[in-house]
Amino acid sequence: MESNLYKFCLRLADTSFILSYRLGEYVSHGPFLEEDLSITNVGLDLIGQAESLFKYAAEIKGGGTTDDDIAYKREESEYLNFHLVEYPNEDFAFITVRQFFMDVYNYHLFTGLMNSSDPTIAAVAAKSIKEVNYHLKRSRKWMLRLGDGTEVSHNKMQYAVNELWKYTDELFDMDDVHKSLVEEGVAIDLKEVQEKWIKDVEDALTEATVAKPDHVKHSLVYGKNGGHTDFMGYILTELQYLTNRYPDATW
Amino acid sequence: MSTDNQGPIWEVFVQSKPGKPYKHVGSLHAYDKEMAIENARDLYTRRNEGTGLWLVKAEEIVSVKPGDEESYFEPADDKIYRHPTFYNMPEGSKHI
Amino acid sequence: MENAKNLEEFQAKIDAEIKIEPKDWMPEEYRQHLIRQMSQHAHSEVIGMQPEGNWITRSPSLRARKILMAKVQDEGGHGLYLYCATETLGVSREQLIKWLHEGKAKYASVFNYPSPTWADMGAIGWLVDGAAIVNQVSLQRTSYGPYSRAMVRICKEESFHQRQGYEIMSTLMEGTAEQKKMAQEAFERWWWPSLMMFGPHDGDSPRSSNAMKWKIKRETNDDLRQQFIDKTIPQAELIGLKVPDANYKLLENGSYETSDIDWDEFWNVIKGNGPCNTQRIKHHAAAHDNGQWVREAAIAYNEKKEQSLKSA
Numbered sequence: 001m002e003s004n005l006y007k008f009c010l011r012l013a014d015t016s017f018i019l020s021y022r023l024g025e026y027v028s029h030g031p032f033l034e035e036d037l038s039i040t041n042v043g044l045d046l047i048g049q050a051e052s053l054f055k056y057a058a059e060i061k062g063g064g065t066t067d068d069d070i071a072y073k074r075e076e077s078e079y080l081n082f083h084l085v086e087y088p089n090e091d092f093a094f095i096t097v098r099q100f101f102m103d104v105y106n107y108h109l110f111t112g113l114m115n116s117s118d119p120t121i122a123a124v125a126a127k128s129i130k131e132v133n134y135h136l137k138r139s140r141k142w143m144l145r146l147g148d149g150t151e152v153s154h155n156k157m158q159y160a161v162n163e164l165w166k167y168t169d170e171l172f173d174m175d176d177v178h179k180s181l182v183e184e185g186v187a188i189d190l191k192e193v194q195e196k197w198i199k200d201v202e203d204a205l206t207e208a209t210v211a212k213p214d215h216v217k218h219s220l221v222y223g224k225n226g227g228h229t230d231f232m233g234y235i236l237t238e239l240q241y242l243t244n245r246y247p248d249a250t251w
Numbered sequence: 252m253s254t255d256n257q258g259p260i261w262e263v264f265v266q267s268k269p270g271k272p273y274k275h276v277g278s279l280h281a282y283d284k285e286m287a288i289e290n291a292r293d294l295y296t297r298r299n300e301g302t303g304l305w306l307v308k309a310e311e312i313v314s315v316k317p318g319d320e321e322s323y324f325e326p327a328d329d330k331i332y333r334h335p336t337f338y339n340m341p342e343g344s345k346h347i
Numbered sequence: 348m349e350n351a352k353n354l355e356e357f358q359a360k361i362d363a364e365i366k367i368e369p370k371d372w373m374p375e376e377y378r379q380h381l382i383r384q385m386s387q388h389a390h391s392e393v394i395g396m397q398p399e400g401n402w403i404t405r406s407p408s409l410r411a412r413k414i415l416m417a418k419v420q421d422e423g424g425h426g427l428y429l430y431c432a433t434e435t436l437g438v439s440r441e442q443l444i445k446w447l448h449e450g451k452a453k454y455a456s457v458f459n460y461p462s463p464t465w466a467d468m469g470a471i472g473w474l475v476d477g478a479a480i481v482n483q484v485s486l487q488r489t490s491y492g493p494y495s496r497a498m499v500r501i502c503k504e505e506s507f508h509q510r511q512g513y514e515i516m517s518t519l520m521e522g523t524a525e526q527k528k529m530a531q532e533a534f535e536r537w538w539w540p541s542l543m544m545f546g547p548h549d550g551d552s553p554r555s556s557n558a559m560k561w562k563i564k565r566e567t568n569d570d571l572r573q574q575f576i577d578k579t580i581p582q583a584e585l586i587g588l589k590v591p592d593a594n595y596k597l598l599e600n601g602s603y604e605t606s607d608i609d610w611d612e613f614w615n616v617i618k619g620n621g622p623c624n625t626q627r628i629k630h631h632a633a634a635h636d637n638g639q640w641v642r643e644a645a646i647a648y649n650e651k652k653e654q655s656l657k658s659a
Contacts (some may be wrong), residue, residue: 024412026632027419028396031638033255033427034279034290036396040420043294055411068408079429092641134289141285148651149644156640192467232538242407249523251408251465255441256642260434277497278431280440282645283652294424298504317370 006060006185007080007117011224013053014081018070018215019102021235026089038138042099045131052124072243076236077226084167086231093146093153093160096182098204100139101164103201105171106132109192113241115141142203156208165213170222171197203219256283259308263291273305277347361562366492369435377561380554381491383452384563386443386631389429391455392422394627398462401469407465414511415468420507425501436636448632450619457540466519466526466533474534474541474579480505481575482545490562513582521584526586534583535591540635542605543613545572576603619630 023043030036054067062068084102089095110132111117113125146153172194176184181187221227242251259278264273276295281287287306296304315323331337340347353372359368367373400419406412431441446452457475462468471558483505486498518532546568558564580603583590594606615621 021404023444024416027400027403027416028393028423029634029637031421031641032280033393033430034281034294035424035638035641037427038290038293040416044413044416044420046261047409047416051409051413071409072407072585082563092638106297114359137285138289143281144646145645146641149648150640152640153644153647232657238404246523249407249409249526251518256639256646257440258557258645259643260431277428277500279427282433285398289453292428297421298423313559314370316373340469 004181006057007177008181009053009057010080014079015085016046017050018081019085022089042135049128059173072240076232081223082170083229086229093156096142097164100143101168103136103139104197107136112188138193140156143204144208145189147210161210162213166216166218169217179240184240261287261296261306264305265301267294267301274338351603361490368492375506378436382438385429385433385494387453388529389426390447392426395452395456396492397630398458398625401462401467418508418511421504428497432497435493456616457544459616459623460540461623466529466531469512470533470537472508473516476505476508478541478575480545481571485565488565504506517586534588538591542608576605
């Protein structure tokens with residue numbers, strides 16, 4: 001029976017890992033060269049965050065498990081990332097909105113986790129917050145440029161916000177696993193994060209002249225509990241291709 | 252009507268560490284100041300090259316016009332009295 | 348009359364190893380040669396992101412994944428330094444991109460080959476970047492200032508690329524039978540295209556003599572190619588790879604004699620008939636076209652901000 005702490009690590013690590021996967025897909029497809037490099041940088045920061053947490057999860061699991069074992073060798077239902085990060089790179093507006101929603105979330109989440117009673121989690125949060133500060137500045141500015149740019153960019157931005165909104169309620173859901181970690185001081189109350197998230201996102205949307213969608217929630221089992229969208233299967237097929245095909249190989 | 256939408260060129264200056272001069276390292280395209288400095292960071296300081304960044308729009312840089320180099324720089328050539336080595340110091344003098 | 352004097356002063360600078368800077372007088376042929384060479388160098392870096400980026404999503408470990416992403420990011424960065432250096436000669440990046448899409452500008456033919464396996468990531472890093480290093484170290488002394496400075500910067504970053512590639516190859520050669528086979532096959536796929544990177548024999552190269560006179564180029568194609576062969580064959584042998592050349596042999600002077608390149612293949616790929624020529628341009632053009640609305644939005648947004656500042 002996996003511990004709550006282990007699940008908590010995976011939820012954070014998998015979310016960063018899969019988001020980084022999506023950004024890795026986008027290399028050489030950027031709208032101009034500087035942006036290609038910038039987005040790759042965000043992707044690299046995210047792998048770093050995921051790696052630290054996979055290492056910790058491997059320690060918790062024990063028995064000689066490595067971070068790569070955890071990152072590459074699980075069943076789909078054992079990955080605990082948010083649905084939001086599975087969403088494909090439909091266009092630059094989707095990439096921007098997905099990133100912005102996650103950046104605001106990570107900003108408030110890691111700020112809180114810096115005071116976690118678990119020293120490893122606190123340390124990861126302290127390191128990550130520097131990166132997230134930067135990511136957030138970037139993605140917020142793109143929200144404005146696209147929302148308040150041309151009519152075409154505004155419409156694409158509005159469409160992306162409308163489509164991705166339904167995936168955001170998962171970010172703040174607290175199940176028993178999470179609640180018990182809050183009691184131990186390891187995790188933080190996501191209701192507070194949600195209030196800050198809503199305020200920051202609303203401010204940005206207003207400034208970007210984009211309308212906030214009405215609250216819409218979907219009924220799928222959350223990613224944090226191992227339920228996934230159709231997209232996840234394809235992600236894992238690529239991600240795990242070599243390790244599945246050559247299970248005895250070292251890379 | 253120009254279809255060029257790569258954005259203006261910015262010249263990038265990096266300070267390797269506090270106290271050192273800012274050095275020109277190259278240029279990039281960006282649409283606004285924030286993007287310019289963020290892109291400069293991702294492009295020119297990935298390997299701990301510095302702790303300071305300056306960006307200037309290329310069109311704002313003032314430089315010596317081609318053909319003027321002689322009149323700008325050669326007159327200094329014969330003013331060697333501006334250099335300490337020009338002066339004869341008595342034998343044995345110290346700290347001067 | 349003025350031109351003759353200018354040309355004399357220009358050549359004197361070249362002969363004295365004084366760098367030519369953007370605002371200096373230069374013969375039009377020198378300017379055009381550089382625009383072509385530098386922009387094609389830039390295009391090569393950016394197009395190279397495609398075969399190399401092919402295995403980012405399928406990278407088999409966390410370490411391999413981040414290293415590959417960082418490497419491809421560097422290639423984009425190199426393209427960027429080179430585009431910016433080219434722009435100092437009075438042509439816009441937008442125009443350079445247009446020429447690429449129209450087929451008027453070329454890029455290194457080596458990137459017109461596919462990268463079908465993970466081992467190709469090793470072979471490309473080790474061989475293609477290895478060949479590029481030989482060429483680029485030489486170019487650090489090129490006569491045009493901005494090009495020379497860009498090359499110095501690029502050379503600093505390039506050796507990580509070659510090590511990344513060689514590390515992958517040597518890891519595979521210490522692995523399972525399937526991994527060894529994968530490495531050997533990738534080596535065979537990239538060996539000849541890497542040698543072709545140095546261009547034709549100098550006698551067959553039309554622009555070589557001006558390039559040498561103006562010190563744009565510092566060493567001949569064949570010299571550089573030989574340097575690459577001599578350092579690479581020992582690296583291959585060290586990790587157990589078989590050189591795909593039945594005739595190669597070590598000479599008394601420490602250099603290697605190898606078979607001649609298949610020049611039909613060389614010219615065929617340059618003409619546009621390589622395996623991936625069409626695909627590479629299509630990919631680049633699609634990214635550029637799909638990004639048009641983004642670039643326009645950024646411009647429009649900035650204009651709005653500047654307007655509101657003015658009227659404030």
